[in-house]
Amino acid sequence: MCHACVMEDVKRSMMSRRSLFAGAAAAGTAALALGALSARPALAQSTGKVVDLTHVFDEKFPTFDGKPGIAYEEAVNIDQAGYQLWKLTIFEHSGTHIDAPLHFSKDGKSVAELAPESLICPLCVIDLTAKARDDANAMVEPADIEAWVSANGEIPKGACVAMNSGWAAKVASPEFRNDAAGNFAFPGFSTAATDMLAGMEVGAIGVDTLSLDPGNSTDLAVHHSWLPSGRFGIEGLANLDQMPAKGATLFVGAPKHARGTGGPARILAMM
Amino acid sequence: MCHACVMEDVKRSMMSRRSLFAGAAAAGTAALALGALSARPALAQSTGKVVDLTHVFDEKFPTFDGKPGIAYEEAVNIDQAGYQLWKLTIFEHSGTHIDAPLHFSKDGKSVAELAPESLICPLCVIDLTAKARDDANAMVEPADIEAWVSANGEIPKGACVAMNSGWAAKVASPEFRNDAAGNFAFPGFSTAATDMLAGMEVGAIGVDTLSLDPGNSTDLAVHHSWLPSGRFGIEGLANLDQMPAKGATLFVGAPKHARGTGGPARILAMM
Numbered sequence: 001m002c003h004a005c006v007m008e009d010v011k012r013s014m015m016s017r018r019s020l021f022a023g024a025a026a027a028g029t030a031a032l033a034l035g036a037l038s039a040r041p042a043l044a045q046s047t048g049k050v051v052d053l054t055h056v057f058d059e060k061f062p063t064f065d066g067k068p069g070i071a072y073e074e075a076v077n078i079d080q081a082g083y084q085l086w087k088l089t090i091f092e093h094s095g096t097h098i099d100a101p102l103h104f105s106k107d108g109k110s111v112a113e114l115a116p117e118s119l120i121c122p123l124c125v126i127d128l129t130a131k132a133r134d135d136a137n138a139m140v141e142p143a144d145i146e147a148w149v150s151a152n153g154e155i156p157k158g159a160c161v162a163m164n165s166g167w168a169a170k171v172a173s174p175e176f177r178n179d180a181a182g183n184f185a186f187p188g189f190s191t192a193a194t195d196m197l198a199g200m201e202v203g204a205i206g207v208d209t210l211s212l213d214p215g216n217s218t219d220l221a222v223h224h225s226w227l228p229s230g231r232f233g234i235e236g237l238a239n240l241d242q243m244p245a246k247g248a249t250l251f252v253g254a255p256k257h258a259r260g261t262g263g264p265a266r267i268l269a270m271m
Numbered sequence: 272m273c274h275a276c277v278m279e280d281v282k283r284s285m286m287s288r289r290s291l292f293a294g295a296a297a298a299g300t301a302a303l304a305l306g307a308l309s310a311r312p313a314l315a316q317s318t319g320k321v322v323d324l325t326h327v328f329d330e331k332f333p334t335f336d337g338k339p340g341i342a343y344e345e346a347v348n349i350d351q352a353g354y355q356l357w358k359l360t361i362f363e364h365s366g367t368h369i370d371a372p373l374h375f376s377k378d379g380k381s382v383a384e385l386a387p388e389s390l391i392c393p394l395c396v397i398d399l400t401a402k403a404r405d406d407a408n409a410m411v412e413p414a415d416i417e418a419w420v421s422a423n424g425e426i427p428k429g430a431c432v433a434m435n436s437g438w439a440a441k442v443a444s445p446e447f448r449n450d451a452a453g454n455f456a457f458p459g460f461s462t463a464a465t466d467m468l469a470g471m472e473v474g475a476i477g478v479d480t481l482s483l484d485p486g487n488s489t490d491l492a493v494h495h496s497w498l499p500s501g502r503f504g505i506e507g508l509a510n511l512d513q514m515p516a517k518g519a520t521l522f523v524g525a526p527k528h529a530r531g532t533g534g535p536a537r538i539l540a541m542m
Contacts, residue, residue, distance in 0.1 A: 050387045050388045050390070050391050051387070052387040052527075054527045055527070056383045056527055056528075056529050057383075057526075057527055057528045057529065058528065058529035058530075070528055072530070075362055075363075078377055082375070082491075082495070083374055083375045083491075083494065083532075084373070084374065084377075084532055085362065085363045085364050085374060085532045085533070086362075086363050086530070086531065086532060087360065087361075087362055087363075088359075088360070088361045088362075088363060088528065088534070089358065089359070089360050089361075090358075090359045090360075090361060091346055091356065091357075091358055091359075092346075092356045092357050092358075092359060093356050095527070095528070096527070102355070103354055103355065103356060104353070104354045106349055106355075112327045112328075116321045116322070116323040116539055117321045119321070119537070119539060120321055120522065120539060120541060220353075220354075223354065224353070251391065251522045251524070251539070252524075252537075253522065253523075253524015253525070253536065253537040253539075254524070254537050255328075255526075255535060255537060256323075256325045256326070256327055256328055256366070256367070256535070256537055257327075257328045257329065257341055257359065257366070257535070258327050258328065258329035259329075259343070259357070260357065261354075261355055261356045261357060262356070263359070264526060264527070264528070265524065265537070266390070266523075266524040266525050266526060266527055266536070266537070268387055268390060268391060268522070268524075270391060
């Protein structure tokens with residue numbers, strides 16, 4: 001890290017504790033004008049290493065409702081036409097995918113209406129693996145955010161804060177979705193944590209599980225508060241265990257179909 | 272531009288003319304190991320301005336075969352469930368989208384198999400608007416590439432070279448696809464140009480039209496040579512008229528469904 005960067009880092013650490021709590025208390029879950037975000041990714045420090053945070057999506061990929069998220073039908077045959085292509089049937093909220101505000105609010109922004117600036121942003125990764133080993137329905141709580149800030153400095157405005165619960169490694173097993181009794185069981189965010197992140201003007205949250213809310217949620221409270229506030233979420237992230245806690249830039253390749261409530265997305269990170 | 276950058280630029284300009292022709296002659300259309308690309312985007316000069324090169328995709332978006340590329344069916348109703356989502360039917364090669372090698376070769380890479388490093392790359396834009404005004408089926412020819420190199424220096428390995436023909440402005444009109452007689456009519460690349468780009472180890476080509484080949488092509492020769500060589504293409508780009516000839520970084524949000532021959536993609540550029 002260059003000398004100027006070290007200085008900047010020390011300054012940020014000193015400021016972070018007071019602005020964190022002041023910001024969270026003052027702003028609450030007020031709607032965020034994502035198009036007006038001032039913070040830009042720290043691309044100047046880029047090493048150029050690209051990590052793909054997207055799972056391969058196919059008929060076997062686990063889904064929230066348990067039905068296949070994608071189906072394939074041959075549309076053009078290469079032996080007949082010299083080229084080939086599929087007619088796909090896709091349920092929007094399957095695979096590694098985006099939740100747009102419209103998913104949980106009638107007048108929310110569609111995935112096509114998200115501000116392009118919000119789709120390239122700093123990535124902050126909260127390590128929840130230890131808590132998730134003890135409790136399959138563990139939640140990111142305000143204490144986890146405070147610990148992240150103490151260790152790493154303030155969370156940049158417009159960032160995506162992602163939970164690494166270790167769940168991506170279970171994606172091919174029934175454990176990704178259910179406990180031994182067949183109940184939903186996976187980690188997620190608490191609303192106390194997402195309210196705090198909203199106060200910090202965070203733009204997006206991400207999870208390596210099937211849902212922003214933990215598996216044992218009965219009210220999908222994070223979906224109902226975070227998305228209608230104008231922010232988006234990313235579900236089913238891969239490879240977060242390869243990411244540093246901070247310093248990477250996230251590229252959110254959200255689909256852009258009109259009236260879309262979300263959809264399978266290509267998520268890349270640059271170190 | 273910093274002093275070191277100016278020096279580098281002068282050096283590159285001096286080298287460009289001889290390496291251009293030597294490289295093109297020696298390498299021909301040999302397959303490219305996209306995963307081993309050495310050049311990385313010049314993100315250090317980033318201003319952070321993001322330009323969305325993706326059209327909004329809906330039932331009216333023009334397609335190659337003339338049929339709607341996407342259809343919507345309500346899967347979950349918000350009044351009944353508290354949230355909403357669509358079941359989508361999508362033909363892979365519609366909207367702003369990717370052509371993966373598998374589209375034109377039985378054993379080519381699927382869209383899920385493209386190297387992640389190849390999806391974040393330098394963007395070079397060739398202005399074909401003057402030629403396209405005179406001829407709706409104008410092609411990017413080797414002379415257009417030579418002129419670009421003379422003005423801008425060597426094309427970086429792994430870059431995406433995109434044609435700005437001005438066609439994106441016609442997207443809502445029948446002229447985007449057909450001439451007055453109802454024949455396909457839109458600009459594209461010539462194989463002489465794409466063979467030259469392959470020799471320069473360019474990773475992708477992009478067009479603001481319906482096809483990599485021009486509308487009056489009878490053999491889709493660019494598709495048949497470029498894609499089976501292991502490279503990809505992007506069709507239906509928007510907003511290339513807002514881009515500089517060089518210096519931007521392209522983020523290719525290609526979908527990642529297994530066995531995919533391509534598909535609607537989110538394409539963003541950072542200045």
